[in-house]
Amino acid sequence: MKNNWDIDTALIHHSKRGATHSGAVVEPIIPAVAYAFPDTDTAAAVVSGEKEGVYYGRYGNPTLFSLEEKIASLEGGEAALGVSSGMAAISIALLAYLKQGDHVVVTKDVYGGTYKFLTNIAVRYGIEYNFVDCTNPEFIHNHIKENTRAIYIETPSNPHLTILDIKKISEISKLYGIPLIIDNTFMSPYLQNPLELGANIVVHSATKYLNGHGDSIAGFIVGNSDDITFMRNSLMGDLGQVLSAWDAFLILRGLKTLGVRMERHCKNALEIATFLENHPQVEKVYYPGLPSHPQHELAKEQMKGMGGIVSFELKDGKEAGKRFIDSLKLIIISFSLGDPETLVQHPASMTHFSIPMEEREKFGITDGLIRLSLGLENAKDLINDLEQALMVRPKVDIELKV
Ligand SMILES: Cc1ncc(COP(=O)(O)O)c(C=O)c1O
Structure with a gap:
């Protein structure tokens, strides 16, 4: 049409x-698997592709x-x-x-x-x-x-x-x-x-x-x-x-809701990327909507919005990253992306685990890299969760001498 x-x-x-x-x-x-035909000639024409139609559910x-x-x-x-x-x-x-x-x-x-x-x-x-x-x-x-x-x-x-x-x-x-x-x-x-x-x-x-x-x-x-x-x-x-x-x-x-969802995903991602970029614990943020992204101008030319995914690295690398992820209370540790829920994952040990370490490093997937898929929640609630998790310090064993 x-x-x-x-x-x-x-x-x-x-x-x-x-x-x-x-x-x-x-x-x-x-959900029907099989489709009825008025006669064998019609069935043959549909199977051969001469006539449009469906004959068996494995083909659609x-x-x-x-x-x-x-x-x-x-x-x-x-x-x-x-x-x-x-x-x-x-x-x-x-x-x-x-x-x-x-x-x-x-x-x-x-x-x-x-x-x-x-x-x-x-x-x-x-x-x-x-x-x-x-x-x-x-x-x-x-x-x-x-x-x-x-x-x-x-x-x-x-x-x-x-x-x-x-x-x-x-x-x-x-x-x-x-x-x-x-x-x-x-x-x-x-x-x-x-x-x-x-x-x-x-x-x-x-x-x-x-x-x-x-x-x-x-x-x-x-x-x-x-x-x-x-x-x-x-x-x-x-x-x-x-x-x-x-x-x-x-x-x-x-x-039906792709448009309104994408607009909110993009809005949340830009707010969170900006927050992370200005945070003292954060080493580097990867988001095409930030002017600091190396292909920001190209992104503006070929994309109508910058998307809902933000990746970043913390200053203290892998250990800080693990502590941060484990301290999140609202954001869910999970694979996948594009859901209403904001999801966080550690690419080196999760989505990109199948790539050997030396190859991963060549691809820039460091052990400290964290990926966020921003959901549809209120950005303030997400920032509060990120902020509290970034504040969590490593546990130190204090020996009490009595
Ligand atoms: C960019 C990209 N392409 C393809 C896939 C594979 O999709 P699926 O899990 O639906 O097989 C994924 C999954 O995360 C992805 O992120």
Whole structure:
């Protein structure tokens, strides 16, 4: 459905396929596995792709199709594929373009699960990779080989909030005629549209902001119709990574509030980043919304908001970091991000544990690094919690001499 709505309106009204049939205001959940046909010719036409339709739940379901239409439109892509996790989206997108003997250039600042997929799984099937500092697009040129078949980046990156120049990197990908794949999880389509900036494929962990309530694991791939059809029929369906109608419904519901949530996430993140930057115990803050961030100007050009994630290091390193995290009373120690609750985690021992220590250090993931996913609470309450945890001093054993 083509329209001229602003994204705030499209998030609520775009694509109500099932609801149009029933008259319901809310999209229905259709969890059926099998679908009936009037005759064998129609069944054959749907299976062969000649006729549009659904024949078996492992290749999608009507609730998911509504959601896929909506996500494609929000990202400005021809088509989208909803899958069972962000990692399913990332692995399907990479496997769609890479086969045995192929090579991929990957940003060095990449989510731990993506690193693990490439170094543990893809390598077993003869796929080569190089982790490259993509902040200088020249470095990408230097790593392109004859067998390079894709460039894969994440911006802002997890957990360092490094910003990469999507336009410049897409020019390189076009020069070599290879697709540029971007993980847009930290931004959501509300804050950044990589396809408009020249990327070919966008992947999301919808587990985060798209659903936004911490109660569903899901992923999306957005791109051109032919590639998405190939991914659906020859990878997602056959590997069995479909997204259930129940989860699709939760994400359809969550998406309606994406705009207001993202605005609050960004507002809280900027307040907290500013507070941390001015705190005497804090060594360094990583947040693209701060003028001190090395790619602040680029962030302002390609992002509509700076996102809800803030990473930082304390002056006394790992021990101070652990003490600080363990002293938080409101903020929850947990994996994931993009939830209503503010979450804190220690990347070196949690999300990025799968990256060996020496590699982690090369990627700048020090043992003292802390990542906050700012939720939707009142910023004052968050600052009070951070303040009290920063004041906690190490326990010293005092020997009482009587
Ligand atoms: C940037 C990014 N991409 C992908 C993923 C993987 O998503 P999922 O947990 O839904 O598989 C994560 C998970 O934290 C992430 O942070």
